[in-house]
Amino acid sequence: MLQRILGYVADNIGNITTAKSISDYIKSQHSRIAPETVQNYIMFATSAFMFYQAKRFDIKGKKLLEFHDKYYLSDLGILYALSGFQPDKISVRLENVVLHEMLSRGYQVAIGKNEQREIDFICEKGNEKLYLQVCKSLYEGNAADREYKAYEGIADHFPKYVLSMDEGFDTDKNGIRWMNIKDFLLSKSLL
Numbered sequence: 001m002l003q004r005i006l007g008y009v010a011d012n013i014g015n016i017t018t019a020k021s022i023s024d025y026i027k028s029q030h031s032r033i034a035p036e037t038v039q040n041y042i043m044f045a046t047s048a049f050m051f052y053q054a055k056r057f058d059i060k061g062k063k064l065l066e067f068h069d070k071y072y073l074s075d076l077g078i079l080y081a082l083s084g085f086q087p088d089k090i091s092v093r094l095e096n097v098v099l100h101e102m103l104s105r106g107y108q109v110a111i112g113k114n115e116q117r118e119i120d121f122i123c124e125k126g127n128e129k130l131y132l133q134v135c136k137s138l139y140e141g142n143a144a145d146r147e148y149k150a151y152e153g154i155a156d157h158f159p160k161y162v163l164s165m166d167e168g169f170d171t172d173k174n175g176i177r178w179m180n181i182k183d184f185l186l187s188k189s190l191l
Helices: 002-011 019-028 035-047 076-083 085-104 143-149 179-188
Strands: 050-060 063-073 108-114 115-123 128-134 162-163 176-180
Touching: 002 019, 002 076, 002 115, 019 035, 035 050, 050 085, 050 179, 063 085, 076 085, 085 115, 085 128, 085 179, 115 176, 143 162, 162 179, 176 179
Parallel strands: 050 108, 128 162, 162 176
Antiparallel strands: 050 063, 108 115, 115 128
C-alpha cells in the first residue's frame, strides 16, 4: 500500500493532492485505506525528505489554506524509479527543478491561489518576495495567456516572472517578466 501511495504522489507532482483523493483512487482500484492512514504515509515520506510539501496561500485573503497542498520530489530519480520515464510530464519536472533552486537560495516557497487562478510559486526570504509561473513553452495552445493571466489583480510590486524553455520569447507584459528557465536558474540576482 505504501508503494502505491508513493507512486500516486510521485505521478501527481505539481498537482493539488489530498489524502482523500488518494484514498478515493485506491478505492476505485478495489482496495481500501483510510484518508488518515494515507496522510500519515505522506507525512512520513515528507519527513524522510522524499517529498517537499508546498502549502497553498490565498493571495487575496492573505492566509494559508488548509489541505490542498502540492508535493514535489526531493530527487526526480524517485519519479523514474516509481513511475518510469514519462516524457509528456516535462512541465512538472521543470516546476520541481525551479522549486529546489528557490529552496537552495534560502526562500520559503508556497503555491498561490489568486481567485480561481493558480500561481506556481510564491517565494519569500526576509523582505524579498517574488512570484513564478513555470511552463514548457508559451507557444503551446493558450499557455502564454494562461501564465500571464495568473497574475491579474495582484496589486503589490514584487517581481513576477513567467519561465519557459522558449528561446527569444522576450515578451514582458504589464511589468511581468518572461525569462528562459536556464537563464533564470543561472542568474545571480532575481530582484
